[in-house]
Amino acid sequence: MQPMYIGQVAFTTGEVSPDVSSRFDLEQYKSALLLAENAVIRPYGAVARRQGSQFIGYAKHNDKPVRLFEFTTNKNQSFMLEFGDRYVRVWRNGVYTNVEVATPFEADIVGELNCIQSGDVMFICSGKYPIQTLSRYSDTDWRMSAYKLTEQPYDDINTDNGHTLTVSGDTITSTKDLFTSDMVGSVIQIAYYVEAVHTKSVGEVLEKKVRRNYFAGQDTEKTYNNINYNVGAFSTDTELSWKFTTHGTWEGTVKLQISNNDGQTWKDYRTYTSKNDYNVTDTGKIEAGARLKYISDIKGGSVNCDLSIMPFTQYGIVEIKSVTDAKSAKVNVLNGIKEGEPSYQWKLGSWNRGRGYPKLCTFYQDRFVVAATDSKPNFIWFSRTGDYPNFGVEKAGGTITDDSAITLPVINRKMYEIRHLVPANDLIVLTSGNEWIVDGSKTITPTNCYLKTQTQRGALKCEPQFIGNRCVFVQERGGTVRDMGYSYESDNYTGQDLTLFVKTLVKGHVAVTSAYAQDPDSIIYYVRDDGQLNCLTYIPEQKVYGWSHFVTNGKYRYVESVAEGEQDTIYFVVDRVINNKNVKCIERSIPLYTEDNSDVFLDCYVKVANSIKTDYINAPHLVGQMVDIVVDGQQMPSRVVPPTGVIKLDGKANVITVGLPYTTKIKIPSVEQQINDGTLQCRLVTITRVALRLYRSYGGSVGRTFEDADDLIMKPKSLFTGDTAIVLPKIATSVNTNTEICIKHSKPFPFNLLAVTREVEIGGGFPNVHGM
Template sequence: MGTGIPQTAFTAGELAPSLYGRVDLARYLTGLKTCRNFMVMQYGGVANRPGTRMLGEVRDSSTRSRLIPFQFSAAQSYALEFGDHSLRVFMGDTGAQVVFPAGHLQAGQPYEIVTPWGTDDLPLLKYTQSADVMTLCHPNYRQRQLSRLGHADWRLDEFVNVNGPFRDLNSDESVTITASGTNGAITLTASSDLFTASHAGQMMYLEQSPDNSTRKWEVQKAIAINDIRRAGANYYKALTGGTTGTVRPSATEGTECDGDPGVNWLYLHSGFGIVRIDAVTSARSAGATVVKTLPANVMADTGAVGITNIVLSPYIGDKVAPAFWVQCSRAHGFPNRASVTITGVEGIPEANGTFAIVPADQANVFVIPDMTTGGSYTGGGTANLSTAPTPSYKWAFEAWNRDDGYPGAAAYYQQRQIFAGSGGQPQTLWGSRTQGYRDFGAGVPILDDDAFTFTIASRQVNEIRHIVELTELLLMTSDGVWTLKGSQDGVLTPASANTKRQGAYGSAHVPPVAIGSSALYVQAGGSQVRGIGYSFQDDAYIGKDLTVMSAHLFRGKEIVAWAYQCLPCSCVWAVQDDGSLIGFTYLQEQEIAGWHRHDSVNGSFESVCSVSGGREDSVFFIVRRVIGGVVKRYVEKLETRSFASIRDAFFVDSGLTYDGRNRSATTMTISGGVGWDETESLSLTASTAFFTAEDVGDKVSFTHDGTVCKLTITAFTSPSLVSVAPDRAIPAPFRATPFTAWSLERNVFAGLGHLEGQTVAILADGNVHAPRTVRMGSVTLDYHAAVVHAGLPITAEVGTLNLTVPGQNILDSKKLITKVTLVCEASRGIMVGPDAAHLREHKGTVPLDGGAAPAVTGTFEVLIPGAWDKNGAITVRQADPLPLAILALIPDVALGGN
């Protein structure tokens, strides 16, 4: 008799062959040689992964698609299928595909909307979310916002940023721009070749040259109506006359009074304005629309314009008052509140002079408010700007455009919308105004809640690929990780933003996942995973390679997608470029970090996402399968391992379920009996229209005192009435008495057309049924069953490392193992042996009633064929669609010499 040498934890997962000799490592004692289709669990054991449920085929199986999670709350979530210029939606909890509602032209068809991204764009598509709005960005496309209005009502709109951001101001004083007006539709004229066709649609910033002519606002000064004053960088027009108060105007829109009584001021501009370019007519000319009033100083001198008439008529400004309405011989081009000098007017001498004018609706008319006259116009006169404007060299194009590209990363942080990393400015970060997610403008002087633009100062130029919020904001670039910090209280402002390099390992484009207070990211190159978190001891973010112990799973491969499933087992599911799937169970505080690999018959994994779905997070995959020689791509959902009955255990891939258990209020009533036994033909009446002619031959079953009674349908009379033959005497409580606890059992499982020609594994009422090949979309069972799961088989296998004992050198000793004891939880169907070629099955207890054996928690002993060798390894396999969770594995070992 040998000695039991237990392995009570498997938390290190599958270790690389290069570690097979490292018996000195603590992780060797908790590691495995093989962990295939088993998951490392948070309690230290391993459990075979559940199957995947078929949800639907992607919109176009000939091209790749991508899954992205949409999480509004813990109770409301969706998996979004992004395809070639398309988007479809799956419910996060049930996995049901959202369809167009009744009344729609496509009612019942999968709900979808059009997107701008093609298949090749999807890998670089990044996203962030706030409540019902998801912001998506791609370096080649203007940002979009996806809004959820209902399950089948989604909107995808361009992100419309206002007031910026802009590139750095032009510093070449020889390249100037003038505008034909300060509001409305204008023409921009450059002093040299500047505009290209790609500028159409862009915003442009225009700042006036230094202004020393406009008087400053001062306390207790006499002011006349229409006087212009500047306070700081802002310009204001007096709406009332009087003496200024003691409060300097600071408004950047509307009106403001500077005291009591003081003067009412109308905000004009802040020394700059913004236009949106509509069309480029030449390299030096472009048409534009003013979106923020331009200073008059950037307007081109329109030259003197002839006057053809002047009429005295009321003008409604801040009050109703008589005014001169001046008609010109052509469009005058004078900006609002411009200072205009009029000379040579005959008949109205009061019209000659310098005035602050107001443009009228007609391009050739302007108004001089608050004027009176006793004369009438008889002829003559010219009007011209009092001071010729100075062309501005202080201009800047919008930061995001077709030439420079668009941001490739996005986040929400401290009530700001953050973007980063465009093609033209790969190391630049843009933050919106606080609580103004679209507003990227800043005033003069800059305030703490203004938008900001910040560029990482480093020796190399590496694009910002991700923005991750932990205790601070992490900027993950292609060559390193940086923190972006604010002031001492942690608030990020334009004046307090500063960066610090935290590590020299860059990030791939796969989005990082946050787990607790740390994050995992795929290192640039795609074949390593690093963890990063804050260390109080080092006062820095420290990272480590999490793949070094299982490097064989990554060699020659890249991770192309992954998702974190927090519940139930804190597992990251990662898809590799060769179609393989690996899992990583990670609980840093419990020192659990184990990799496990997974495969699916005739399947290559291409995308994955995870969303909260209630008690467990829901994991969705896109799996490529070849069915009948044709490539098919299916959206499949990882099922739960939690089940109350073995009948509900789901351990098949791309599977479906037939569930004939009644879950409605429909009742069945048995009638027509005399002796009420199996010799009679009875009537079965449903309280609703339930039956069809195809039900003949199927069975309705119910249970009484632990005994199952079955009624075989022999004839169809109507949707509510059939004839049945009982298999035993009908219990008295069920005679002519309606009951709801019934099931409809079938022996033909239809609806499997997506697996046509494939051999499927079957669990029928908790019993393993022989495999069947799908023909014409269905399989026929050997018996009737109420609950049937059918799908591709899963082979799960665990292999231990060569046996060792802590503190002893037995690696080169011969060993003999003839018995293995397993401690299991909720398990059934166990095969054990020294290797995959010599497995012995543990024979469970068969219930006396012929029903399904339950999943058992306890100790299982299996005698295995033993032979002396130096390995002392054990293989455990689950090849049936049944659960197996191993808590400990104890081989009975006899030790020999070398």
């Protein structure tokens, strides 16, 4: 039979598990790989050798965890932040800026930090400490501080009438055990009933102003006493009702005046006139904190004035500064306490050292949103609209205002912990057991804030990524990566298992952290708990879900994507053993471009590029390691870096690169072709030749296995584009059922595989059946 030529022109499915390696009935089989190690899946179908990583420095501590975060300014200047044991260091464009700021975060919680940026301020939630902010005042001036809240959220009001609190001076006492040392720094809101406030005048002259009255000669202008009551800025009653009446027979003018700055200035509020024929009965409302008074200018007769403030509730707030015992504590009075008066209407602040602080934060519909404390793992708190530090509730006319803060519990049959908040058109809420949304079709208010359950999967703590209009997250159990997005057909959020065909990459392991690089290949990076890096090329509109993975001479620990200019740069924290010492390297990988020769295919590399030639390079971070060396684009023999860290060359060069080698392995599944008498599956076949279509590549070897792969023949000192074929050696077992092809590449040069074609000869039917 004449040989057949069977090609594979795309690899966008990426790696698949052995479980599905024979599912040639699947559409994804046509673009699948059995292995893509140290490779990336390109969006248009190619599979390429991954880019190397540049050594830029060590973490501050080699024996403690490190976490990376991106910080982008409004001038498109990006920084990479290194959070470690009670510190944060600032890096920019791969260079440490020598800026270090102290933080409260110990090493054991840096991996739990959750951040959101607004302008030049990063908000940081840890669960253990109050919300912190990292503010950038300049490139060299960064400051960490506790986020100062103007009002905190509170728990439900006390319902035990026999449990009262009384404040006297700086001491608060409780009729029952209440206070613990963990409450230091927390706040308590206490409500007091305030009876109506009245003031009356009976004609007493407080001051006299003499003026000329052309009709009656000389008269006296009288200014009467005034009500001057400040209800306090922390009252939830934003409007207080007042009533004003006059009595008597009088001619002249009476005015109500209002002050909104504690009586410093006054302006006319209402004006009333009478010519011995009118008395005032008027009502209205003023905002909390305002002051009212009345004055009169009487030409004749006598007038009596009554001004009243209707009954209202005054809310006082105290902050605990120390605890004496279970029934007594020292406090700072923040507002509105009625000295010595007991009250059973009190609320404890929702956040403190004992109850925990928020673990998550984001912004949504111009509100600062936080969630999940130790005591309330299923609660979400929304700040007031446009007033991020204010989690207070206000009322107008007895009704809670639309811009008031909101407390929203996620009610489950099981108390699932909220793991992530993802702002989109809706606010996506991922918990440890299911997925919800806060409906964003209308502006959320205290009376219009609804949770809707979507799916029942559960999310791991590994960060989700929001790409386009879809949320990609790691499932709580099994390590499965899923996406979810709104479906018009079902009017619900739905998604798919993105690891369905590649369970071997996730089974038995946990994703620790993730990052997304949009440019140039739209790749999500997942650091696995064993130090492997899994990569997903994700372009859902083109149905591209291509998996690969990275390994290195060490273990990946964290990954972050930082927008630098027109590109997304990937930063890694890598644990390595160098010169018999454990070190924590910070490394940087720029995007993989194939149009020039700037790409580097070595790990932990250093590079010098000078207009004046030199014959050495410093690599002290690689002492004792076998390294590859590239000099002006040509590979030199590998060497062990000496104790001095200086590698001397045989000649001088302009560009010298030194780093750790790594091997790219690509395995292409068996061919499938429908023929006259059926299928090629399980048939005796032989692969005689293989043709590769390459783009700007140099090096590589091809074989039936990685062990027997033969090198591709290429011209030195140039990258090859085009088709190249290799004849596979004839061996005794060359006629079998396996038509897989293995490609290996270990040189510090690019390798971009666009397509592969196999020359296949059919040798007959089934092989001998074992046991017959």
